[in-house]
Amino acid sequence: MLTLRKQLSRHFYRIMLYSILATLLTWILGFLLFTIINQNKTLNPANYYESQIPEMVDMVNTQDDILNPDNQDLLDKIIPLEGLDYQIVNAEGQIQYGSMNEHYLTSEEDVFKQLNKNIYDDNQIVVYYPIFDNGQNFLGAAGFRYQLSVISANADSRALLFSLFIFAIITPFVYIFLFTYIIGRRWAKRMKEPFNEIIAGAGKIEKQDLNFTMHHKSNIKELHQLVAAFDKMKTALKEALEKQWSMEEERREMVAAVAHDLKTPLTIIQGHAEGILESNHELPKRTTQYLQTILLNCRRSIRLIQELNDVSSYENTDFHLEAEPVNPEVLIRDKINEYRQLCHAQDIELQASIHFLEDIQSLFYLDPFRINQMLDNILINSLRYTQEKGVITWETYISEQELKFIISDSGPGFSRENQEKLFKKFFREDKARNSADGHSGLGLFIAKTIVEQHRGKISADNHPDGGAVFTVTICNMDYK
The missing domain is CATH 3.90.20 (Hemagglutinin Ectodomain; Chain B)
Structure with a gap:
């Protein structure tokens, strides 16, 4: 058993070692394949054309009137143009003829200064050698341009060598990617198993298993x-x-x-x-x-x-709820009649109305016993805190999906500091809505629980005109 750091280091060194060995083996096989393909040919070294320049200079110096452009055809045949470019210039550095048109020398001083010295043009080398006549008088210079590379020195096999060169460069990176993928995948698989077990365990814990x-x-x-x-x-x-x-x-x-x-x-x-x-x-x-x-x-x-x-x-x-199909209008009207008598006995006016938000095509699924219990707890709360000659307003809105009740009273309302605690167990206000009639503090908690069992919401607030207002929404249990 190793630490994560040591395992990462071990995998890194393993990837590098495998990549190096595989790259060397591939290079050897590639070289052997190239040798087989070119078995009848000899591979020229990188300085092959550079080594021919002294011989070319001697040939140039043996020619009569070498500055004459008529000699170009002759030099074109003598000089291997597939690997060498040449240029004949006079003593002032002016180009007389040749296969390269670039001006590397611009004056007589330039000619003498650059003789027998390497001039670098990107990856190419340019060298100028002096030209003399038979009387050893200085006539000008012969310039030669070449590259020091195996590819340029083997013109016939240039495409194959270039492909081999590109292949040799990318081979290490291919193997690094390949071994990283293989080793990383195996390592990730080993790491995945315990993580999957942890995730599965977390799911079981969430289900209380x-x-x-x-x-x-x-x-x-x-x-x-x-x-x-x-x-x-x-x-x-x-x-x-x-x-x-x-x-x-x-x-x-x-x-x-x-x-x-x-x-x-x-x-x-x-x-x-x-x-x-x-x-x-x-x-x-x-x-x-x-x-x-x-x-x-x-x-x-x-x-x-x-x-x-x-x-x-x-x-x-x-x-669980005992949901059954009911006619919500009948249920609400029966409850309105029941509480209208209770309100009348306490000299309180009950203003109730039912509104249909749409044409109801089917019965509403709910637990009628629990809904009656929820309404009892809210309406009893309103009755408890509404004074004589007071008013309780009950508005009901019916649709296919839900029932909405808005029940308000003209009592003292709720104190703001206790407004968020109204639906907690055993909570009883001791200031704004205080009554001599003691109660358990469970009524609103039970009402909230019943509403939530019906996938609904309940809230309580103070009415702008005074008093408390309860807003209740319950869902049709048969509605998807």
């Missing part, structure tokens, strides 16, 4: 440590979640047990108190007040226990 073990052991030290750390994290998370789930289950069982144990005796107390009030009209006034207080608190306790039961049900992972 922690009954798995990390089996892969990488030969990369850091990756092996990562897999081991992930496995330890999973184990610790599993232990923590199992503990949390156990505590949650115990809490739910406790709430359910308390609710069950309290509901029966409180119901009995309520029944006896109601029986006393109904059957004995001669009770002293104070005793009657006591019984009324008992009855009121019994009702509050039963309501609290029922809400605790509801919360326990909603938090259960097995909970």
